[in-house]
Amino acid sequence: MACIRRIVLQDGNISYKIQAKAKNELTGKFETKTITWRKPPEINEKQCQRELQRVAFEFDDKFRKQMSGLLAIDNDITFMEYARKWTERIKITESLNYYVRSLDSLKKFEDYFG
Numbered sequence: 001m002a003c004i005r006r007i008v009l010q011d012g013n014i015s016y017k018i019q020a021k022a023k024n025e026l027t028g029k030f031e032t033k034t035i036t037w038r039k040p041p042e043i044n045e046k047q048c049q050r051e052l053q054r055v056a057f058e059f060d061d062k063f064r065k066q067m068s069g070l071l072a073i074d075n076d077i078t079f080m081e082y083a084r085k086w087t088e089r090i091k092i093t094e095s096l097n098y099y100v101r102s103l104d105s106l107k108k109f110e111d112y113f114g
Contacts, residue, residue, distance in 0.1 A: 002060040004052065014039045016052055020060040022067040026092055033063050080110055 005017045015038040024031050037055050039048045083106050091099045 002056040004056055013041070014048075018052075018056045018059055020063040022064045024067050026089055031067060035059055080106070083109075 003019045003021075005019075007015050007017060009015060015036055017034055017036055019032055019034045021030055021032045023029070037052060039052075043051065087099065087102055087106065090102060
């Protein structure tokens with residue numbers, strides 16, 4: 001779960017730092033990512049807490065999926081670019097035979113579809 005810290009700014013407004021931590025499946029190391037969310041002045045404290053929990057949950061879930069490789073970070077990516085990134089990931093995590101067969105299949109796919 002994400003760590004949430006409340007910060008009172010100099011002008012009196014309230015912002016929150018949301019920090020997520022997850023293990024990168026490729027490197028095996030933990031990585032952290034932080035976002036800042038500002039409380040809109042028109043909502044009360046109870047609504048703020050609800051919205052803050054929703055934002056923190058979505059941020060944490062998205063970050064964990066990115067670290068595990070289930071979610072592509074770049075939205076403007078072709079299939080072959082994603083496939084190359086995927087093969088680099090399985091080169092580390094899977095057997096050599098699986099990696100070689102995957103490269104062969106992707107080569108046939110690229111030759112056929114262009």
